Amino acid sequence: MCGIVGAVAQRDVAEILINGLHRLEYRGYDSAGLAVVNTACELQRVRCLGKVKALDEAVEKNPLIGGTGIAHTRWATHGEPSEANAHPHVSGDFAVVHNGIIENHEELREMLKARGYVFSSQTDTEVIAHLVEWEMHSAPSLLAAVQSVVRQLTGAYGMVVMNRADPTRLVAARSGSPLVIGLGIGENFLASDQLALLSVTRRFIFLEEGDIAEVTRRTVDIYDVNGNKANRETHESNLENDAAEKGKFRHFMQKEIFEQPTALINTMEGRINHSNVIVESIGNGAKEILEKVEHVQIVACGTSYNSGMVARYWFESLAGVSCDVEIASEFRYRKFVTRPNSLLLTLSQSGETADTLAALRLAKEKGYMAAMTICNVAGSSLVRESDLAFMTRAGVEIGVASTKAFTTQLAAMLILVTAIGKLNGNISAEKEQEIIKALQSVPAEIEKALVFDKTIEKLAEDFAEKNHSLFLGRGEYYPIAMEAALKLKEISYIHAEAYAAGELKHGPLALIDADMPVIVVAPTNDLLEKVKSNIEEVRARGGQLYVFADKEAGFTETAGMKIITMPTVNEITAPIFYTIPMQLLSYHVALIKGTDVDQPRNLAKAVTVE
Ligand code: M6R
Numbered sequence: 001m002c003g004i005v006g007a008v009a010q011r012d013v014a015e016i017l018i019n020g021l022h023r024l025e026y027r028g029y030d031s032a033g034l035a036v037v038n039t040a041c042e043l044q045r046v047r048c049l050g051k052v053k054a055l056d057e058a059v060e061k062n063p064l065i066g067g068t069g070i071a072h073t074r075w076a077t078h079g080e081p082s083e084a085n086a087h088p089h090v091s092g093d094f095a096v097v098h099n100g101i102i103e104n105h106e107e108l109r110e111m112l113k114a115r116g117y118v119f120s121s122q123t124d125t126e127v128i129a130h131l132v133e134w135e136m137h138s139a140p141s142l143l144a145a146v147q148s149v150v151r152q153l154t155g156a157y158g159m160v161v162m163n164r165a166d167p168t169r170l171v172a173a174r175s176g177s178p179l180v181i182g183l184g185i186g187e188n189f190l191a192s193d194q195l196a197l198l199s200v201t202r203r204f205i206f207l208e209e210g211d212i213a214e215v216t217r218r219t220v221d222i223y224d225v226n227g228n229k230a231n232r233e234t235h236e237s238n239l240e241n242d243a244a245e246k247g248k249f250r251h252f253m254q255k256e257i258f259e260q261p262t263a264l265i266n267t268m269e270g271r272i273n274h275s276n277v278i279v280e281s282i283g284n285g286a287k288e289i290l291e292k293v294e295h296v297q298i299v300a301c302g303t304s305y306n307s308g309m310v311a312r313y314w315f316e317s318l319a320g321v322s323c324d325v326e327i328a329s330e331f332r333y334r335k336f337v338t339r340p341n342s343l344l345l346t347l348s349q350s351g352e353t354a355d356t357l358a359a360l361r362l363a364k365e366k367g368y369m370a371a372m373t374i375c376n377v378a379g380s381s382l383v384r385e386s387d388l389a390f391m392t393r394a395g396v397e398i399g400v401a402s403t404k405a406f407t408t409q410l411a412a413m414l415i416l417v418t419a420i421g422k423l424n425g426n427i428s429a430e431k432e433q434e435i436i437k438a439l440q441s442v443p444a445e446i447e448k449a450l451v452f453d454k455t456i457e458k459l460a461e462d463f464a465e466k467n468h469s470l471f472l473g474r475g476e477y478y479p480i481a482m483e484a485a486l487k488l489k490e491i492s493y494i495h496a497e498a499y500a501a502g503e504l505k506h507g508p509l510a511l512i513d514a515d516m517p518v519i520v521v522a523p524t525n526d527l528l529e530k531v532k533s534n535i536e537e538v539r540a541r542g543g544q545l546y547v548f549a550d551k552e553a554g555f556t557e558t559a560g561m562k563i564i565t566m567p568t569v570n571e572i573t574a575p576i577f578y579t580i581p582m583q584l585l586s587y588h589v590a591l592i593k594g595t596d597v598d599q600p601r602n603l604a605k606a607v608t609v610e
Helices: 014-027 052-061 105-114 126-135 142-152 252-258 260-268 286-290 302-317 354-365 381-385 404-424 429-450 453-460 477-492 501-506 528-539 574-593
Strands: 003-008 031-037 043-049 068-074 089-091 094-102 155-163 169-175 180-183 188-191 203-206 212-216 220-223 295-300 322-327 342-348 370-375 388-391 468-473 495-500 517-521 544-550 561-566
Touching (some): 003 094, 014 052, 014 068, 043 052, 068 094, 068 155, 068 169, 105 126, 142 212, 286 404, 302 342, 302 404, 381 388, 388 404, 429 574, 468 477, 501 528, 528 544, 561 574
Parallel strands (some): 295 342, 517 544
Antiparallel strands (some): 003 068, 031 068
8 A cells, every 4th residue: 555666776766766656656645755875875865744746845955866765655554644654764774665564563563672672653664674673783684684574574565675884785575565676777676566667667577475586786686485586577568658647637537537448448359259259368278167157256345346246237147157246355354155166256456455365365265166356457466366367458547546447347247247158058149249249339338428528527516515425226237326426435525325226215215305416327227117216215305316317218307306318328238338427427526626536535546455
């Protein structure tokens, strides 16, 4: 939940480090800091409360000179956001940046205090700095000291350690939090995400769990969890340097909403042709696994969980396999029964969500036939640790509020459902063709939904003064309502709840009054008449309704009920289509309210801690 950048170079690195931090702000943005060492072995450190911009300004006033440095953008876990708690933390000659949580920090803190160390922050990270300092009294090298320190730590970390007295090297360790090494010419870098380093290199080595790396200007030496020298592959990134730029858009979220037609084309490319799903494209050995699947257990968090909830309807109604969906933080601590021939399916934009990753690791011990992930980030932990990885290819998603990751996950899952149904005989060639046609229509349909941007901008004015809102849907539209409510609360800070419309009368109806806008997703389908009855229940109690439906649904606008008539689209993929107006609604409400759309308060994009 924090972002790390490090560099060992011959040129001054402060600007590279700060640029990298800007690109990692999606990982946390409550405070930031950097430290550099120059050739005279002088360490300079600057830390600021607030976003990286504050650090930028501070360094502009007092430039830092030095070719070796480490930097950090923080999402507070232990200790409030403050300058004192911002990284890097220093003990003697040693400076440390850390992402993750050291679970035994209290015990270590007591031990270090007894040894005479004085703490200047409330963070768990400071124990690492002091431990390194202590170990260096007897260790032959910084590498050996860090190897000894990590043996004493319980918890999760991605960390980089710098020694003022030896600016020729950095030592990094990874366990539970991602770290990548960027390979330059006569200079090398480290970061939590390759995005941070795209302006300096395209060649990356992804550290694996338990790895410790010693990085100098010209060498990279990696040691595995057992301390043995390890060979890790070098990857050439195909990400563009401007992948993390807003371009003509005002916010990343807006850009990402509008990128969805292209993102979905990319998700489908090579995976379907005009009438078939190409099962082999799902991965090596996919066919052998998928033809045996009798049950799918989806595990995910947040928006990814909501997409799993939509797909559950597809798995059961189209492919005829049972499907459960569970929030990862619940699944991982529950005693569950593994059904025969079950596929564990994790969903994640980042591929680094701590709870989802823990659930995957647990499921591997519990007899699941195979583990598959649907994920957006190549080389991420979920991708590397799963038997099958189906990449969504949504492109970099920076906005904390997930948008294109959701719709591309849905398309990927519909392809998966079709593959399973085709292999188990529940989806006929005719049905397969119908699904393919629906999938192929999605990008153009989304273009049509995006045309509603102005209409929804106007509609958003009704919401800006409200404190609460209710989203309703039935069937696949219930999770679409859940996702809409999550988006609205996350970026506009308006309390938003989603209910299965049929559940309204069992309690939430008591909330209805003129100050509670009720948004209903109600396109034509088998449940429409039921939804209409639920709408009447709200109308009869003076609620203000906003109904998103197609014209065939036959709604007429009346006082207390605004109708947003959407184009008629393919019924199978309509949940993907109806996501778009919901995303636009939350975006415009947030704009009117003036909240920080891309970096909403208290949140971070990649939740790599529990
Ligand atoms: O990277 P993941 O998809 O695993 O992330 C899961 C959630 O943290 C994420 O979807 C979160 O809920 C978003 N901020 C929602 O917009």
